[in-house]
Amino acid sequence: MLTTELSPFISPMVREAVSTGAVTEARITRDYGRKDEAFQRWQTLIDDQLIEWGRDPSQLADEETQPPSKDTILRAILVARGLSRADCPAPTRIVADAHGGIVFERHEGNLFESIRLLADGSAEYCTFVNARLVDREFLPPHRG
Amino acid sequence: MPGHDGTEPVAKDELLYRRIPVSKRGYDQNGVSPEAFDPRKNETSGISFFRGKYKSIQEVAKGKSECGYYVAVLRAGDLIREDFEVVPRPNPKDPGHIELPALTCDNRRTPEAYERKVRLAKLCVRVEGPFPPTTD
Numbered sequence: 001m002l003t004t005e006l007s008p009f010i011s012p013m014v015r016e017a018v019s020t021g022a023v024t025e026a027r028i029t030r031d032y033g034r035k036d037e038a039f040q041r042w043q044t045l046i047d048d049q050l051i052e053w054g055r056d057p058s059q060l061a062d063e064e065t066q067p068p069s070k071d072t073i074l075r076a077i078l079v080a081r082g083l084s085r086a087d088c089p090a091p092t093r094i095v096a097d098a099h100g101g102i103v104f105e106r107h108e109g110n111l112f113e114s115i116r117l118l119a120d121g122s123a124e125y126c127t128f129v130n131a132r133l134v135d136r137e138f139l140p141p142h143r144g
Numbered sequence: 145m146p147g148h149d150g151t152e153p154v155a156k157d158e159l160l161y162r163r164i165p166v167s168k169r170g171y172d173q174n175g176v177s178p179e180a181f182d183p184r185k186n187e188t189s190g191i192s193f194f195r196g197k198y199k200s201i202q203e204v205a206k207g208k209s210e211c212g213y214y215v216a217v218l219r220a221g222d223l224i225r226e227d228f229e230v231v232p233r234p235n236p237k238d239p240g241h242i243e244l245p246a247l248t249c250d251n252r253r254t255p256e257a258y259e260r261k262v263r264l265a266k267l268c269v270r271v272e273g274p275f276p277p278t279t280d
Contacts, residue, residue: 062209096168098182
């Protein structure tokens, strides 16, 4: 039997039924509220940005900076899916840095958090409060 | 500019410009990302800005990135007040070129550099663009 190979560049199936009022006035699907909003935000970032970057990384090329490789973009998609499934708050935005890395940023009041996926496969998590770095964790590249 | 060759000190009321590639998403409705100030490979002696008195925003925005550029606008006085040293580094092509030696490609992974990038993002007074890519 032919099967479609799973690829990070293809969106996963939708998590739940889409609510409509087609059959009954009252919605019979469950409302996940804020949790669902975060899921949708993650999904939008994955579908509209990361998968789009992965389809054509050359769009990030610039004469002065290094674009993220397909491997780094793939890693970003997998990390985004993992954080989304773990119900982590969605980032405010996802940015490409000047050295082939990808950064997930989240702002909330005076708090700023970033997860940087570096081109060498390592990752770094930082927390800033009022622009002061208060926490920094480094994850070396995964081997094997 | 008569009487000026770009070596004169940067005045507090001068506006400074830095180009941000649209494709990297360093600017959106949430404002400017600290990554707009990530030092590039060639910024070994300090990240670059351009003085508004020598170059228009449209000229700063010129470049070949497929999706074009935004231009972040900062006030020199804000940088000086935040203890950034603002150094004129004119060259024949860009007499209005300046650098911030506190933030370089070599020190970009230090805690101090990370904080400086976050502070610079907060100091942006506005962002212009997007401007389309150019071929020249």
